[in-house]
Amino acid sequence: MAVVTGLASALESYRGRDRLIRTLGYCCQLVGGVLLEQCPARSEVGTRLLAVSAQLSHCRTVLRLFDDLAMFLYTKQYGLGPEEEDAFVRGVSVLSNIADQLYYPCEHLAWAADAKVLHVDSARWWTLSTALWGLSLLLGVARSLWMLQKLRQRLQSSKAAFTSRLPRSKRRALEAQMRSEVLTLLSNLADLANAVHWLPPGVLWAGRFPPWLVGLMGTVSSLLSVYQAARAGGQTGAATSPS
Numbered sequence: 001m002a003v004v005t006g007l008a009s010a011l012e013s014y015r016g017r018d019r020l021i022r023t024l025g026y027c028c029q030l031v032g033g034v035l036l037e038q039c040p041a042r043s044e045v046g047t048r049l050l051a052v053s054a055q056l057s058h059c060r061t062v063l064r065l066f067d068d069l070a071m072f073l074y075t076k077q078y079g080l081g082p083e084e085e086d087a088f089v090r091g092v093s094v095l096s097n098i099a100d101q102l103y104y105p106c107e108h109l110a111w112a113a114d115a116k117v118l119h120v121d122s123a124r125w126w127t128l129s130t131a132l133w134g135l136s137l138l139l140g141v142a143r144s145l146w147m148l149q150k151l152r153q154r155l156q157s158s159k160a161a162f163t164s165r166l167p168r169s170k171r172r173a174l175e176a177q178m179r180s181e182v183l184t185l186l187s188n189l190a191d192l193a194n195a196v197h198w199l200p201p202g203v204l205w206a207g208r209f210p211p212w213l214v215g216l217m218g219t220v221s222s223l224l225s226v227y228q229a230a231r232a233g234g235q236t237g238a239a240t241s242p243s
Contacts, residue, residue, distance in 0.1 A: 018060060019226050025056035026218030033212025050211060061111055068104045075101050086150065092143045099136040103129050127200055134195035137188045144185035151178045180231075183224050190221040 010016030032049030035042040075097040081090030106129035113122030151174055194217045197209040209217075 014063075015229075018063065019222065019229060021056050021060055023219065023222035023226060025053045025060070026215050026222055028056070028215070029053040030212055030215030030219050033210055033215050037210065037212060053215070061107065064104065065108055065111070068101075068108075071097075071101055071104060086146070088146055089143055092139045092146070096136045096139040096143070099132045099139065103132040103136065106132060126198075130195055130198045134192060134199070137192040137195055140188040141185060141192065144181045144188065147181045148178060148185070151181070180228065183228055187221045187224040187228075190217040190224075193217045194221075 011020065028049040032046040032053060035046030035049070039046070078093065078097060081093055106125050109118065109120065110122045110125035110129055112118040113120045113125060155171065155174055155178075193205075194209070194214055196204050196206055197214060199206040201207045
């Protein structure tokens with residue numbers, strides 16, 4: 001009963017629904033892709049699951065038409081970052097916010113072109129939006145690696161110097177923050193793998209992932225995001241993750 005209550009509570013929020021749709025969509029792509037490749041007798045089921053995955057992805061694209069304002073307010077609120085924050089983290093976060101802010105109008109134009117609302121080349125705008133998403137993820141990876149290094153140094157220095165040893169509560173807080181950064185790093189790396197796959201052919205491994213691998217990377221990222229949101233009580237950033 002508690003699980004049902006928690007699920008219903010999550011579905012009442014926009015971000016909660018988005019996480020569920022994202023996870024379900026990638027799971028369908030994973031299972032559908034596996035059925036197509038490994039179980040020819042179930043290929044029809046696999047095709048239907050891939051169709052469901054595509055529709056769920058399209059649903060999220062439409063819902064993101066209304067994310068620009070939330071992202072703008074978050075970017076404005078963050079500004080150049082709090083002065084007490086590490087300078088590298090501030091710089092990376094500002095660049096990431098800019099990339100995220102530019103991502104949304106590019107995706108909107110691509111969607112409008114596909115929907116025949118605008119007579120422009122949708123492929124160009126999809127490529128640009130994917131590149132911006134990939135840049136944001138890459139900056140997120142750099143931020144997590146930097147934070148992990150800083151947190152590890154703080155823990156090691158506190159253990160080396162007996163007189164300045166951190167209280168147990170603060171040490172546990174640092175360790176929890178390190179675990180959170182590791183999960184964020186893994187999630188961003190999984191999404192980055194898919195982002196590169198969706199770039200034009202010739203860019204690293206672009207276009208080489210089979211559907212099941214795209215689904216696997218997305219499922220891993222989505223489940224990590226759900227887990228982190230559950231531990232944090234659902235308090236995360238301003239707008240939904242792009243793909």
